[in-house]
Amino acid sequence: QVQLVESGGGSVQAGGSLRLSCAVSGLSRMTICMGWFRQTPGKDYERVAVIDSEGSTTYADSVKGRFNISRDNVNNILYLQMDSLKPGDTAIYYCAAAWPLGGGYCPEHFYGMEYWGKGARVTISS
Numbered sequence: 001q002v003q004l005v006e007s008g009g010g011s012v013q014a015g016g017s018l019r020l021s022c023a024v025s026g027l028s029r030m031t032i033c034m035g036w037f038r039q040t041p042g043k044d045y046e047r048v049a050v051i052d053s054e055g056s057t058t059y060a061d062s063v064k065g066r067f068n069i070s071r072d073n074v075n076n077i078l079y080l081q082m083d084s085l086k087p088g089d090t091a092i093y094y095c096a097a098a099w100p101l102g103g104g105y106c107p108e109h110f111y112g113m114e115y116w117g118k119g120a121r122v123t124i125s126s
Contacts, residue, residue, distance in 0.1 A: 002026035002115045004078075004095045009120030016085050020120055022078040022095030027115075030073040031055075033098045033106035035113070036080045038091035038122075045110035048093070049080060053100050062088070085124045092119040 008020040024030065035050035049059045049069035057069050068081040078095055096113035100106060107113050 002097070004097060004115055004117035006093065006095050006117045006120035009093065009122050011123040011125065012085060014086055014124055014126050016124075017081070017083045018085065018122060019082065020080040020093055020095075020122075022080075022117055024076045024078060024095075024097065027076070027097065030071055030076055030078075033100050033113070034069075034071060034078050035096050035106065036069060036078075037094045037096055037110045037113075038089075039094070039110075039119075040091045045094070046091075047108055047110070050106050051078075052106050053104060058106075082122070085122075087124045087126045090122060090124050092121050094119045 003025045005023045031053045033052055036048045037045045038048050039045045048063055049067055051057050051069050066084045071078045095117040097115045098107050098113040
């Protein structure tokens with residue numbers, strides 16, 4: 001059974017940093033599509049960052065230059081380093097994973113992924 005468990009959420013002031021972790025179990029390998037999504041009340045899920053099976057990364061424009069996604073394939077952990085945080089980053093952050101689509105592409109939408117964590121709350125105060 002595949003399980004994804006997020007940790008590292010919390011509350012910080014604007015300009016601060018947080019690092020989210022996602023412990024992954026039950027997958028035969030980590031080199032698949034893995035990503036972080038976030039959701040705020042009344043809004044759709046936003047794909048924040050994704051790392052594909054080759055290790056290439058993609059970021060939402062809203063977080064480029066501030067967030068960094070990485071993974072530890074030995075210890076089966078996905079990370080999201082978040083710097084220069086803004087109040088607009090306040091959301092529940094979800095870790096998600098999926099086997100690559102044709103051509104190696106990763107799903108863009110939250111519901112296109114196959115496995116999800118339960119989320120970690122991140123609150124940024126001004």
